[in-house]
Amino acid sequence: MSITAAMVKELRELSGAGMMDAKKALVETEGNMEAAIDWLRTKGLAKAAKKADRVAAEGLVGVAVSGGRGVAVEINSETDFVGKNVDFQNLAREITKIALETGDTIEVVKAADLNGQTVEEALTDAIARIGENLNLRRMHVLEGSTIVSYVHNAAGEGLGRIGVLVALNGPEDKAQEIGKQFAMHIAATAPLSLSEATLDPVLVERELAVQTAKALEENSSSDKPKPEQVIHNNIIPGRMKKFLAENTLLGQAFVINPDLTVEQAAKDAGVEITGYARVAVGEGIEKVEEDFAAEVAKTLQG
Known part of the structure; x- marks a missing residue:
């Protein structure tokens, strides 16, 4: 090739x-x-x-919670300026509210009523008013005894660049208090999964293959190579343990108190984290980089 x-x-x-x-x-x-x-x-x-490093789409994430149900909804725009547009913010807030009340899927939300028209029709009208393409891209629904929400880089109430939901079991007052800290932790660290048990096994196998090959490569080029038994029984398992600790929410060091894991911090507070959702604007979308000079040159040649 x-x-x-x-x-x-x-x-x-x-x-x-x-x-x-x-x-x-x-x-x-x-x-x-x-x-x-x-x-x-x-x-x-x-x-x-990390694929997230390639993200460049714009827009807002809306979050809303009622009782034991929370939603995080992403609505994309072409530029970040639209995120500051009051019209767009109001629309995003209304759509998030509809998602909280009626929707389990994007399709259901798009077909729901918004002031006498469907959400999809309201988006089409907004495109004409605002002058940019808008897209109701995805939503996450989280249910539990207590749901706590948080938005990072807030553009308004319930709207921001990153939306987080955390589901907890335990006393309501304690869950609300420490749940906000857990939500901020999730916004900062972007864990891949709640625990090792829920981590994608394909991802784990891929990481194991990389760490195995890397350890063997390093050992073969070392002046003092270690026995293969040490590589397979100590070094590789140690690196995988570190990978799991860094990428699972319960295994991560709690940003508020790094001496504790998130799991231990929850236990100390008398609560249990049962689930979470983290939605970042443009996550997983690649934006084509524009070469302005080349574009100008192309125009002149034409």
Whole structure:
């Protein structure tokens, strides 16, 4: 497969690796971007690669809670300026309220009534008024004994760049108090899963493969190589334990008190975290970078 400059550039941006290393990784993996990232990590040539680093879509996340039910709704726009538009903010707030009351899916919410028209029709009208494409992209519903919400980079009440919901069991007053701290923690750390039991097994297997290859590679190039038994019984399990601790909510060090895990902090407060949702604007959407100079040159040539 032919490796293009664009592919090398993309891999460099994703991994932080040098140009020649990125090119070699793509050659070794026949252009497979994810495999190339793993190859670079195995060689110790890549920084932690997260797809979220490529996110560039705009808009707002709305959150709302009533009793034991909470929703987080993402509505995208083309530019961040629209997030400051009062018309757009009011629409986002209304749609979030409808989602809380009636919706379990985006399709149900789009078909719901909003002042005599469907939500989808209201969005279409807003596109004409605001002058940008708008998209009701996704929503998360969370239910539990107590639901606590938090918005980061707030643009208004219940609206922000990141919306978090946390479900807890335990005394209402304690759940509300520490639940807000847990929600802020989740906004900051973006855990991949509640616990090891709920973590995607495919992701775990992929990480295990990377850490195994990396440990063996490091050992083979070491002046004092360790017995393979030590590699497989100590080093690799240790690295996987660290991976799980860093990427599962209950296993993470609590940002308010790093001496405790989130799970222990919850126990000390007399509550249990049963679920969470974290929605960040544009998460998982790639935005094409525009080369302004090239665009101008193209226009002049035309």
